[in-house]
Amino acid sequence: MEMISVPISIASLAVSVGTFWLVLLRRGRLAMTMPTIVFFGHDIVPKPTPKIFLRTLLYSTAAQGQVVEGMYVKALRNGTERTFSFWGYGETEKLSAGSGLYISRAGLAANHHFVLSVHEDEYRFEPGDYAITVYARVVGRRKPLKLSSISITLNDELAAELRLQRGVLFERNLDGRYEGHARDR
Template sequence: MTQPTVIFFGPDAPRTPSEEGAPKIYLRTLLFSTSKRGRVIESMHVTLSRNEAKQNFNIWVCGESKLARGSGLYVGENGISANHHFLVPDDDSKSFRFRKGKYRLEVLAHILGDKNPKRLHFQDLEVTAELAAQLEEKGGGLYFDWGPDSEEYIPHIESRPPSPDLAEVSALLGLTGRSTGRAAKPRSD
């Protein structure tokens, strides 16, 4: 695996506007094989450690514009460049928060035919108190962009506005339903 050009800590896009997005790690990298025949990755996951705490991000989604659940990815000697999204499992892990501290991010892959997962990459990153506070704001995500001259990751926060709740917008506009394919008449009161 090559050095990721970008690493992201933050929320995934929520399924509904009223939900909060699950914690996610995103990275972009090139996977390659030194074997002439290539290798098949059965699954990938990220382990994130901070102090004594450790969280697995075991739901792997990859692709370019069309994302798909990762599984059975063939990696030849020419490599494959892709976006990789890692989410926490659908259990109590959704309460995980990116807090202030020094983190160790490890990318692991289970290669077809191998008994144990193989560590493809590890990276030490720091989330300052200021960055952690900004991450607590709704829609805030922390990007670590690789700086080739400094040879380190440069962190910055980007926020996206929350998606509007369509039911709430419809109610404000006086639209009560679309069961007939037409909007209801606005109320006159």
């Protein structure tokens, strides 16, 4: 009987230690789904300021979740990169300035708004291929995490709409590409 109880005890201890690590100690990672919509446009307060908006789900692979201190996006076009550093999230009527957002394993689906600082130089959305990269600063990590990269093509017609202070909404197709169309605010 002793020969059976010792291996069972060792196996039980191993399962307990593994469970303890998975539930309480494992950091996991913060991740996001591919956005269903991406919007290029402008905020109008205090002055017209370029904006990138996207709808996505953030989630944690750890049981305890993660705390996001901040998020930002970088837009790269023809070798020129701009950082949209002011972040807000929530639904259209109830937008919160981004800071201290807890993300659980179940995740949080929300609208994320990224605006250039009003102190930045003038910026215009020009026609071309854009690589939009989403980053998050997570509590306890030294470097920002790259969450996703999105490729979007802005044609001449849609860029003209943006020059008129209108917006362009890109919807993700079933094949994963984004197709844009002009929208009023």
